[in-house]
Amino acid sequence: MDFPVDQMTERDWQTAEDPGTVRFAMVGLGWWTRAEAVPAVEESDFCETTVLVSGSKEKARAGKDLAGSIEHGITYEEFHDGVAADAFDAVYVCTPNALHLPFVETAARLDKDVLCEKPMEATVARAREIVELASAHDIEVMVAYRMQTEPVVRRARELVREGVIGDPVLVHGNMSQRLLDIIPDPDQWRLDPDTSGGATVMDMGVYPINTTRFLLDSDPTAVQARTAHEQAAFADVGDEHAAFTLEFPDGVYAACTASQNAYKSSHLRVTGTEGEIAIDPAFFNEKDRGFRVSVADEHWEVGFEQLDQMTEEFDYFAHALLTGRPVCADAEHGFVDMCVLESIYEAADSGETVDVSGL
Amino acid sequence: MDFPVDQMTERDWQTAEDPGTVRFAMVGLGWWTRAEAVPAVEESDFCETTVLVSGSKEKARAGKDLAGSIEHGITYEEFHDGVAADAFDAVYVCTPNALHLPFVETAARLDKDVLCEKPMEATVARAREIVELASAHDIEVMVAYRMQTEPVVRRARELVREGVIGDPVLVHGNMSQRLLDIIPDPDQWRLDPDTSGGATVMDMGVYPINTTRFLLDSDPTAVQARTAHEQAAFADVGDEHAAFTLEFPDGVYAACTASQNAYKSSHLRVTGTEGEIAIDPAFFNEKDRGFRVSVADEHWEVGFEQLDQMTEEFDYFAHALLTGRPVCADAEHGFVDMCVLESIYEAADSGETVDVSGL
Numbered sequence: 264m265d266f267p268v269d270q271m272t273e274r275d276w277q278t279a280e281d282p283g284t285v286r287f288a289m290v291g292l293g294w295w296t297r298a299e300a301v302p303a304v305e306e307s308d309f310c311e312t313t314v315l316v317s318g319s320k321e322k323a324r325a326g327k328d329l330a331g332s333i334e335h336g337i338t339y340e341e342f343h344d345g346v347a348a349d350a351f352d353a354v355y356v357c358t359p360n361a362l363h364l365p366f367v368e369t370a371a372r373l374d375k376d377v378l379c380e381k382p383m384e385a386t387v388a389r390a391r392e393i394v395e396l397a398s399a400h401d402i403e404v405m406v407a408y409r410m411q412t413e414p415v416v417r418r419a420r421e422l423v424r425e426g427v428i429g430d431p432v433l434v435h436g437n438m439s440q441r442l443l444d445i446i447p448d449p450d451q452w453r454l455d456p457d458t459s460g461g462a463t464v465m466d467m468g469v470y471p472i473n474t475t476r477f478l479l480d481s482d483p484t485a486v487q488a489r490t491a492h493e494q495a496a497f498a499d500v501g502d503e504h505a506a507f508t509l510e511f512p513d514g515v516y517a518a519c520t521a522s523q524n525a526y527k528s529s530h531l532r533v534t535g536t537e538g539e540i541a542i543d544p545a546f547f548n549e550k551d552r553g554f555r556v557s558v559a560d561e562h563w564e565v566g567f568e569q570l571d572q573m574t575e576e577f578d579y580f581a582h583a584l585l586t587g588r589p590v591c592a593d594a595e596h597g598f599v600d601m602c603v604l605e606s607i608y609e610a611a612d613s614g615e616t617v618d619v620s621g622l
Numbered sequence: 623m624d625f626p627v628d629q630m631t632e633r634d635w636q637t638a639e640d641p642g643t644v645r646f647a648m649v650g651l652g653w654w655t656r657a658e659a660v661p662a663v664e665e666s667d668f669c670e671t672t673v674l675v676s677g678s679k680e681k682a683r684a685g686k687d688l689a690g691s692i693e694h695g696i697t698y699e700e701f702h703d704g705v706a707a708d709a710f711d712a713v714y715v716c717t718p719n720a721l722h723l724p725f726v727e728t729a730a731r732l733d734k735d736v737l738c739e740k741p742m743e744a745t746v747a748r749a750r751e752i753v754e755l756a757s758a759h760d761i762e763v764m765v766a767y768r769m770q771t772e773p774v775v776r777r778a779r780e781l782v783r784e785g786v787i788g789d790p791v792l793v794h795g796n797m798s799q800r801l802l803d804i805i806p807d808p809d810q811w812r813l814d815p816d817t818s819g820g821a822t823v824m825d826m827g828v829y830p831i832n833t834t835r836f837l838l839d840s841d842p843t844a845v846q847a848r849t850a851h852e853q854a855a856f857a858d859v860g861d862e863h864a865a866f867t868l869e870f871p872d873g874v875y876a877a878c879t880a881s882q883n884a885y886k887s888s889h890l891r892v893t894g895t896e897g898e899i900a901i902d903p904a905f906f907n908e909k910d911r912g913f914r915v916s917v918a919d920e921h922w923e924v925g926f927e928q929l930d931q932m933t934e935e936f937d938y939f940a941h942a943l944l945t946g947r948p949v950c951a952d953a954e955h956g957f958v959d960m961c962v963l964e965s966i967y968e969a970a971d972s973g974e975t976v977d978v979s980g981l
Contacts, residue, residue, distance in 0.1 A: 432863060432884035435794050435877065439893055487846045489975075491873025504791060506875035508865045514850025516865035518794065518877035525791035525893050526916070534798055534884050557885070614975035616848075 271567045272414045274578070282585035286332075287577075288314035288351035288375075290342065290366050291358035292322050295380075299548070300355060301329045303573030309581035314351045316342045343369045353378065353584060355407075355577075359452040360459050361385035367393050371400035378580050380407045382469050382604055383597040385460035390594075390601040397594040405580050405590035406597030409572040410474045410545075412579040415552045418565070419533075419540050420478050422556060429537030431479055434509075434517035436471025436532070438546045439525035449496035453523075462500040464490065464507070464607050467521035470546040472509065473592075473600050474531055475517045483509040483517075483603055484620040488610040494524065507607045548572045630926045631773045633937070641944035645691075646936075647673035647710035647734075649701065649725050650717035651681050654739075658907070659714060660688045662932030668940035673710045675701045702728045712737065712943060714766075714936075718811040719818050720744035726752050730759035737939050739766045741828050741963055742956040744819035749953075749960040756953040764939050764949035765956030768931040769833045769904075771938040774911045777924070778892075778899050779837050781915060788896030790838055793868075793876035795830025795891070797905045798884035808855035812882075821859040823849065823866070823966050826880035829905040831868065832951075832959050833890055834876045842876075842962055843979040844869040847969040853883060866966045907931045 287304060289296050289312055304310045311332040316339060317323040323336030335347040343365070354370040356363050356379045363384045370377045377397075383390040383406055397404040410416045423431060442453065442462070452458040459465055476482055492503035503524050509517040529546035532539065538558035544550045553566030583590045599622050606617040646663060648655050648671055663669045670691040675698060676682040682695030694706040702724070713729040715722050715738045722743045729736045736756075742749040742765055756763040769775045782790060801812065801821070811817040818824055835841055851862035862883050868876040888905035891898065897917035903909045912925030942949045958981045965976040 428885065432881050433796060433798065433865070433879040435796060435879065435889075437792060437794060437877075437891075437893065439792065441895070485848070487848065487867065487973075487975075489844070489846065489867055489869055489875055491869075491875075493873060504873050504875060506792070506867045506869075506877050508846065508848060508867060508877070510848055510850075510865075514852060514863050516848055516850075516863065516879055518796075518865050518867070518879050520792040520794065520875055520877050520893075522791050522893070525895055526787065526898050528893050528898050528916070530794075530891070532796075532889075534796065534879075534881070534887050536800070536884055538885050539887050557887070614846075616846075616973035 271418055271565070272570055275417065276579055277582060279582065279586050282309060282582055285310050285353050285581035285584055286313040286351045287311065288316055288342070288354045290316040290354055290356050292317040292326050293357065296357045297326065297329060299573050300357060303571050304577050305330050306571055306574045307578045307581070309585060310577045314347050342366070345373060348373050351375065356380060360465065361389070361457060364389045364392055367396055367404060371396040371402050374400065374402065376403040376584055378405050378407055378577070381473070381597065381600070382460065382465050383594070383601050385458065387601050387605045390598050394594045394598050403584060403590050404594040406592045406594065407576060408473050408477070408592045409548065409576045410470065411477050411592050412575045413572050414567070414570060414575070415542060415554055416474060416477065419542055419554050422540060423478055423533060424480070427538060427556065427558060428533065428535030428540055431515050431533050431535045433534040434475050434479070434515070434532065436475060436517060436519045436530065436545070437521065438467040438470045438529045439520070439522040440467070440527045441525065442523035443494070443496060454496055454500055456500050459500065461502050461604070461608060462497060463502040463521045463523045464505045464604055467523065468505055468507065468519065468607065469600055469604060470529070471517065471519040471521070471531060472603055474545070475509065476599070478533055479511060479515065481511045481515070482599055482622055483511055484618070485510040486603060486606045486610050486617050486619055488607040490608070490611040497523070502608070505607070505611070507610070509603070630777055630924070631929055634776065635938055636941060638941065638945050641668060641941055644669050644712050644940035644943055645672040645710045646670065647675055647701070647713045649675040649713055649715050650721070651676040651685050652716065655716045656685065656688060658932050659716060662930050663936050664689050665930055665933045666937045666940070668944060669936045673706050701725070704732060707732050710734065715739060719824065720748070720816060723748045723751055726755055726763060730755040730761050733759065733761065735762040735943055737764050737766055737936070740832070740956065740959070741819070741824050742953070742960050744817065746960050746964045749957050753953045753957050762943060762949050763953040765951045765953065766935060767832050767836070767951045768907065768935045769829065770836050770951050771934045772931050773926070773929060773934070774901060774913055775833060775836065778901055778913050781899060782837055782892060783839070786897060786915065786917060787892065787894030787899055790874050790892050790894045792893040793834050793838070793874070793891065795834060795876060795878045795889065795904070796880065797826040797829045797888040798879070798881040799826070799886045800884065801882035802853070802855060813855055813859055815859045818859065820861050820963070820967060821856060822861040822880045822882045823864045823963055826882065827864055827866065827878065827966065828959055828963060829888070830876065830878040830880070830890060831962055833904070834868065835958070837892055838870060838874065840870045840874070841958055841981055842868040842870055844975050844977050845962060845965045845969050846975050847966040849967070849970040856882070864966070864970070866969070868962070
């Protein structure tokens, strides 16, 4: 088998050499925006951060040191009032889940495209409103699945598409971390069901769900699930740990787990009729990346230097906007995940299989 | 961390240097007995094959070339009639699943101990009869879970027990192969539900189920499952592919898959609060073996030369008999798996979670 490893990090989606620049308003100045998104945009080819939007005026102002391109630090209220609207072309929404909708609403009203963090919102009903806003205002809303613009996953997907492992049969996926070690606050928003929609399935489970959909180019038809919690901090959300099975057409199963209180680990493995692709580590963004392909008695370990996943994502989104192409993980695509996520909670509550074939 | 790799293949169960020899009647002369079991006994320290038992007189006679120690080749009927009963001490039962019970019955009547292939029988009801026979006749019945005497799995279990990965949280397990490539006969017994009890869950699924029980030293409390088939040969059994979730106490989940029509692959991974152990390949017996342990940011790849799994299993069983110790995977232990296996089919049929906490 021929793996052109030197081409692994090529941007297969890039058609224009110098399409221009998209100026971003970054909404929500939590650690992810400050430590990942803004620095990623600094390294990007087609993006710059011009506006920071925070619940706190001080935080918005202090954040201006993050990049020389930042012109304005404004509050949520100011953003909704249209302050500095001429200074940005698109909005990156990285707030708690249940705050995504109002910012997409304002962005739509201002005719700005949106890169919206995953999961889209805290409920299916609110996610549906985002889909409708995108359509009614004719704006692009891309859901920020950084795995979909990540070279390892894209190359793995090519191999699946080319039939290298035959027809996919089984998938295994896990994402786990210790949330309370990372953010030692039992009152954080991810543990408040009204704000997050759920702790583990929503935040971690969405990775194996969406990445499996992307790799298989297929959507689930049924789900089974179990959730459990031990620590008091997880009592309100209920899902400290989760296990769920996704059924795809033709009897393809994805056996998935997720935890906010287990060793930091992630893997994704697709076993087909003729071979297997294993991505390990799969979903975190700071590790060396690669995958293993097995066909017959042969195994290939394919590894290469990690790119900044957020830079890839931002540049992909900006390039699509600048060249007038539809974004790949659009709102309707993200809406399917919201329905699957909500069905997983429903299946865990009832103990019964939930049909999602109507998605 | 200190891994005494040179001691990895030590028999931690062995207490006697030269406890003697157990003479075996090998019942069922399919390829596994001829290509694996008899050669493994030839290499063993405490076992020899003295009697072969087959449905066909010719096969029983012809098989005598397999080992110099073989004294008798007899038919199933002759075995049940007690022919050559003085020439063996114990019986290895390696017939189709639904034939295990009558051979255990005869062995019990003849006061012979039994090493019975997994799964114990084709149904829970028949497995229960084996448990009762073992008890009533005071014979040892060990279920042939070769993973339980396999050095990689035993060392991994020690690490789990020592708390190296913290408390177990999540398990992933798969076993898959292409049955009709291995045995290209759509009328084979594994595809007849009356003889096998099921194709994939019974034959492959039992590996992640039992090995997870062994590694965690814990039994499932609930199961969820899906099964599917595409090929006509699997229409009667229904389970060409299967996905099932086992719930263990304290919200520990095992996400498992199995297939008789997918790339040959097997893996088992236990993720704990503090680390992870991944065994890959896990369940087949002809590959290089090892495991990976991850704790904090450290990863250790532990590999060593493969032993003959069947030799280990036969010697363990014989050593237990000769030293008067109870066997580890006894009939009651195997009976739990039978209940789990049957519950998986029930859960797949109903789409509902099946409680197995009463096991």
